[in-house]
Amino acid sequence: MNPHLLKSVFWTICLASQAVFLWPVLAGPTLESAVVAIVACGLFATHWDRKLRFSFSALSAPLLCTGLSISLIAGAMGLPWLGSWGFLLSVTAFFADQSDKSGNSMLQLGFLFAGCIALPAILERKLADLTTDSIVGTSQMILYATGTPHLADHTEFEYVGKTVEVFSSPWVTWRLSFIITIVYSVLRRRRWSTTIANMASATFCWYSFRFMMLTCPALVPAMPGQACLPVCSLISVLLFLSLERGVRTLLEPVPDDAGASKYANPMIEIWNRMENPAVNAVPEQPRKALIFSLCLVGLLIGGSHFISGGMTDSSPDGDESSQAHQTSASVEES
Amino acid sequence: MVLKRKSRKKRRNDKLEFRKPSIWTWPRRKLIGWLRFLAFRRRIDEASWKIGDIWQKVSRFEGREYRAVTASGQNIVRLWPKPKLLLNPIWWLAWLAQFSWRWAVSRSFLPMILAVPAVCFIGSLIGLIATGSQMDRARRAAVYQRLVRRSLDRDQYAAAALGADALIRIYPEVTEHRYNRALIHANANELETAITLMTDLALEEDSAKAAMWLAEEQAGKRLLQDIPREEKIAIIEWLTLAIENESPNTKARRLKAEFLKSMGDVRGAYDAITPVADSSLNIKYQAFQLERLLGEDELARKRADYLIRSIRSLLSERPQNAELRLQLASILLYVDKDPKAIEIIETGLEVCPPESRNRLESSMVDAMVVYAGKLGKKENGLIPSIELLRRAMSVDATNRSLIEAIVKICIKVGENENQELQELQKSMANGVGSSASHFINGTIELNNGNVAKASYHLEIAAKENPNLPGLLNNLAYTIIQQEDPDLERALRLSNAAIRNLPNHPYLRETRGQIYLQMEKFTDAIADLEQALPAMELRDRIRPALATAYEALGDSNMAAMQRKLLSEGK
Numbered sequence: 001m002n003p004h005l006l007k008s009v010f011w012t013i014c015l016a017s018q019a020v021f022l023w024p025v026l027a028g029p030t031l032e033s034a035v036v037a038i039v040a041c042g043l044f045a046t047h048w049d050r051k052l053r054f055s056f057s058a059l060s061a062p063l064l065c066t067g068l069s070i071s072l073i074a075g076a077m078g079l080p081w082l083g084s085w086g087f088l089l090s091v092t093a094f095f096a097d098q099s100d101k102s103g104n105s106m107l108q109l110g111f112l113f114a115g116c117i118a119l120p121a122i123l124e125r126k127l128a129d130l131t132t133d134s135i136v137g138t139s140q141m142i143l144y145a146t147g148t149p150h151l152a153d154h155t156e157f158e159y160v161g162k163t164v165e166v167f168s169s170p171w172v173t174w175r176l177s178f179i180i181t182i183v184y185s186v187l188r189r190r191r192w193s194t195t196i197a198n199m200a201s202a203t204f205c206w207y208s209f210r211f212m213m214l215t216c217p218a219l220v221p222a223m224p225g226q227a228c229l230p231v232c233s234l235i236s237v238l239l240f241l242s243l244e245r246g247v248r249t250l251l252e253p254v255p256d257d258a259g260a261s262k263y264a265n266p267m268i269e270i271w272n273r274m275e276n277p278a279v280n281a282v283p284e285q286p287r288k289a290l291i292f293s294l295c296l297v298g299l300l301i302g303g304s305h306f307i308s309g310g311m312t313d314s315s316p317d318g319d320e321s322s323q324a325h326q327t328s329a330s331v332e333e334s
Numbered sequence: 335m336v337l338k339r340k341s342r343k344k345r346r347n348d349k350l351e352f353r354k355p356s357i358w359t360w361p362r363r364k365l366i367g368w369l370r371f372l373a374f375r376r377r378i379d380e381a382s383w384k385i386g387d388i389w390q391k392v393s394r395f396e397g398r399e400y401r402a403v404t405a406s407g408q409n410i411v412r413l414w415p416k417p418k419l420l421l422n423p424i425w426w427l428a429w430l431a432q433f434s435w436r437w438a439v440s441r442s443f444l445p446m447i448l449a450v451p452a453v454c455f456i457g458s459l460i461g462l463i464a465t466g467s468q469m470d471r472a473r474r475a476a477v478y479q480r481l482v483r484r485s486l487d488r489d490q491y492a493a494a495a496l497g498a499d500a501l502i503r504i505y506p507e508v509t510e511h512r513y514n515r516a517l518i519h520a521n522a523n524e525l526e527t528a529i530t531l532m533t534d535l536a537l538e539e540d541s542a543k544a545a546m547w548l549a550e551e552q553a554g555k556r557l558l559q560d561i562p563r564e565e566k567i568a569i570i571e572w573l574t575l576a577i578e579n580e581s582p583n584t585k586a587r588r589l590k591a592e593f594l595k596s597m598g599d600v601r602g603a604y605d606a607i608t609p610v611a612d613s614s615l616n617i618k619y620q621a622f623q624l625e626r627l628l629g630e631d632e633l634a635r636k637r638a639d640y641l642i643r644s645i646r647s648l649l650s651e652r653p654q655n656a657e658l659r660l661q662l663a664s665i666l667l668y669v670d671k672d673p674k675a676i677e678i679i680e681t682g683l684e685v686c687p688p689e690s691r692n693r694l695e696s697s698m699v700d701a702m703v704v705y706a707g708k709l710g711k712k713e714n715g716l717i718p719s720i721e722l723l724r725r726a727m728s729v730d731a732t733n734r735s736l737i738e739a740i741v742k743i744c745i746k747v748g749e750n751e752n753q754e755l756q757e758l759q760k761s762m763a764n765g766v767g768s769s770a771s772h773f774i775n776g777t778i779e780l781n782n783g784n785v786a787k788a789s790y791h792l793e794i795a796a797k798e799n800p801n802l803p804g805l806l807n808n809l810a811y812t813i814i815q816q817e818d819p820d821l822e823r824a825l826r827l828s829n830a831a832i833r834n835l836p837n838h839p840y841l842r843e844t845r846g847q848i849y850l851q852m853e854k855f856t857d858a859i860a861d862l863e864q865a866l867p868a869m870e871l872r873d874r875i876r877p878a879l880a881t882a883y884e885a886l887g888d889s890n891m892a893a894m895q896r897k898l899l900s901e902g903k
Contacts, residue, residue: 141466142459144474149481149493151500160481160493208455239452246449254436263415267433 007054011094014064018071018090021083025118033116036179040112043186044095047106053097059107063093084117108185108195115179124171132166135207139214148218159218162225166214177206181240194244194251201243209236475504482514491522509539516544520551536572542580548572549589558596559836566593577606584610588617591624598837600627615644619661626668638665656682656690660697672705699733702726706739710746719743737770738804744774745781769798773805780808785815796827806831807841814848824848839868843875855882873899 026033067089074083092110099106119127136152143150151158156165167173181202185195212232216223223231253272256264419425478497485494498515505511516531529551535544549572552565561569573590577583587606594603604624611621618641625634645662652658659682666675679698686694706722709715720743726736776791792809799805810827813819828845835841843865849858859882862875876899883892 138463141463143466144469144477145462145466147477149478149497149500151496151503158496158499160490160496208459239455242449242452242455245445246452249441249443249446249449252441254433255440256436263413263419265429265432266415266420267429268436271433271437 007052018087021080024080025084060093060096107192112182115175135210139211162217177202197247205236205240494518540579542576545572545576582610656686699726699730703735703739741774788812803831803834811844839865855885858882
């Protein structure tokens with residue numbers, strides 16, 4: 001049998017069966033998620049070297065197995081939100097496997113789908129409240145420090161002759177910044193560690209954008225109201241680019257010169273491997289990775305059964321979960 | 335080979351070994367075996383063997399080659415450390431130090447220039463947040479207090495409101511800020527909101543200032559006589575609340591005393607002001623006036639002596655102060671030093687600013703009228719009295735009390751046959767104008783019983799001077815003396831007179847008589863009772879009261895009134 005065909009069938013069944021979890025938990029309108037999927041496919045198409053792989057490496061194997069296990073558990077317990085995260089891990093494993101060894105990493109394309117997954121409503125509300133509290137608090141501290149008179153609550157900031165509303169649902173702009181950051185990182189061929197640092201930087205820039213929008217009308221009274229949005233956006237983008245430059249410099253590899261000792265420094269070795277796995281690639285050991293992954297799957301399934309008890313019978317999405325269960329089982333057999 | 339026989343002991347052991355085992359031997363030995371297998375020592379033994387295996391596996395890495403990168407970017411071959419080095423914490427520290435040093439020196443600093451804006455941004459942000467979080471309530475409040483002051487100076491009420499709101503948030507327990515917020519609302523013409531806030535403060539937070547503000551707001555800039563009785567009661571309630579919530583609250587007590595006095599409750603006014611009567615000169619003067627009204631002459635005179643001394647010393651420092659002059663003149667009149675009082679006011683006309691001239695003139699005429707009244711009661715005092723009134727006419731001939739005094743004195747002179755007096759009276763009557771002249775003639779005719787002539791003169795005078803209470807009263811009295819009197823018109827005239835002089839006993843007596851004729855006995859009793867302090871009228875009041883009580887079926891009260899009349903009380 002053609003090995004390429006086998007790999008194609010495996011990845012298609014694996015990802016398609018888990019994608020069903022994604023549908024009920026899409027954040028925002030479907031069009032937005034479709035755009036994300038198209039962008040991901042486009043980036044993959046332009047960065048892929050047209051060689052379908054199933055290397056089951058030290059990185060992809062745990063990701064895939066954990067993803068499948070989570071999907072199984074989610075199917076059994078009727079938790080589509082958990083299943084969507086399983087799908088996310090499997091997609092990440094797929095993209096990690098397709099990366100070549102010349103530094104062309106596509107691992108972070110998998111992160112792109114995280115921007116489409118909505119958090120549970122309660123958690124999202126709590127996080128939104130926490131973020132709003134934090135932004136309002138920071139803005140107030142800045143205004144106090146600059147001696148700017150203001151009257152603030154969780155809905156609006158009142159200045160002398162001006163009122164600025166506090167944006168109550170912050171996740172839309174945050175998701176946008178998150179997706180843009182990943183697309184940027186893929187286009188610029190950043191490593192996954194740099195991508196993660198960029199995501200943190202983007203979150204900080206988004207946070208800065210939020211409090212700049214709140215404080216700008218008071219701190220720069222001469223600025224017209226309509227100019228606030230473009231100016232703050234521009235500052236946030238420049239801040240992100242500046243931060244990215246700093247992050248890249250800080251994450252550069254550390255040269256391992258031969259010194260007094262003939263032995264290597266393991267910390268330098270780990271650091272360099274994290275930033276640039278192509279430099280010191282470990283030979284792949286598919287047999288060991290498979291055994292390790294199967295153990296992990298068994299452990300997760302056993303743990304979930306132990307935790308869930310008799311919950312599977314009362315799960316509302318019983319059909320869907322059984323379908324996912326069967327799909328995962330067939331993957332294991334293959 | 336010589337076979338040696340085994341010892342006895344060995345032979346016995348051999349016998350034992352070949353002995354047939356008992357039925358319990360096998361399970362016992364199995365049990366012991368399992369116990370040994372599960373024993374702690376055995377498990378430790380097994381674990382140690384496993385660790386040994388792992389150690390052997392790790393040891394295989396020793397000396398293993400791998401590719402590394404040099405500072406110049408070239409790949410080199412390095413050796414993996416020995417296991418004994420990997421497990422040595424001293425080596426961990428050494429590696430950490432080496433890593434940190436190499437990480438620090440291997441950063442390319444030139445591209446880091448582009449990261450400087452981000453570093454500056456983060457640094458300034460941290461600095462601002464740290465500074466902001468260290469600002470305590472007092473420092474935050476200072477910002478807003480400055481804003482409120484500056485904005486109020488510039489009439490920027492929106493900014494002031496923002497500052498006041500922020501102060502309320504910083505100090506929610508301080509009512510002063512809420513009071514200021516309400517004041518800003520009031521200044522910004524949002525009176526309803528201000529009143530609501532002040533009412534909340536006064537009733538729920540026991541704020542004396544808010545209660546005081548509400549009283550002043552309700553009173554407005556109206557004169558006391560222009561405020562309706564119901565509003566006065568409401569104002570007095572607010573003032574009472576202000577006094578209860580803040581002691582001694584001199585201002586509230588003064589205002590309350592004034593309102594109570596205007597409503598005729600002189601005793602209540604005096605009680606309100608007594609606790610603070612010695613706090614300032616103005617309040618002492620107010621207390622003195624109330625004591626006069628209450629007939630507490632001893633107290634009033636004692637206070638008058640002190641007031642005269644104090645005001646004189648003050649007046650020597652501020653001779654242009656018209657208010658002080660008028661107060662001193664009033665006190666001097668009370669202690670029968672009328673010429674001194676007139677002199678004080680006359681001096682004031684020369685030294686005081688022109689805007690106080692009208693008040694001084696009016697007060698001077700009043701003082702002269704009072705003095706003339708006192709002179710007129712003395713023997714041979716009519717001529718100096720008329721002279722004084724003529725002098726008063728030269729100051730202000732239109733003064734109401736002066737005209738009434740002239741009328742009174744003319745009536746008195748009309749009863750006298752002295753030629754000199756008659757001449758003086760004529761010249762004086764000619765000097766007061768036609769209206770006053772008709773008033774005088776009409777009153778004389780009324781006293782002589784010529785109702786028709788009195789009516790003719792008084793009607794003319796009333797048309798020319800419709801606000802003179804004495805004239806209106808006399809006209810009303812003339813109307814009820816007529817046959818088939820127009821009682822409704824008489825009541826209207828009497829009401830108009832009482833509106834100008836609310837507590838005058840003569841006016842009350844006239845209206846009481848009108849009510850009696852209209853058979854409104856309850857109203858009649860109310861007015862006649864109020865007129866009783868005028869002793870000279872009691873001969874007319876008592877029979878009227880007896881009639882009214884009798885008509886209402888209260889024969890006891892009617893009998894009592896008749897008895898009092900017969901006793902001359």
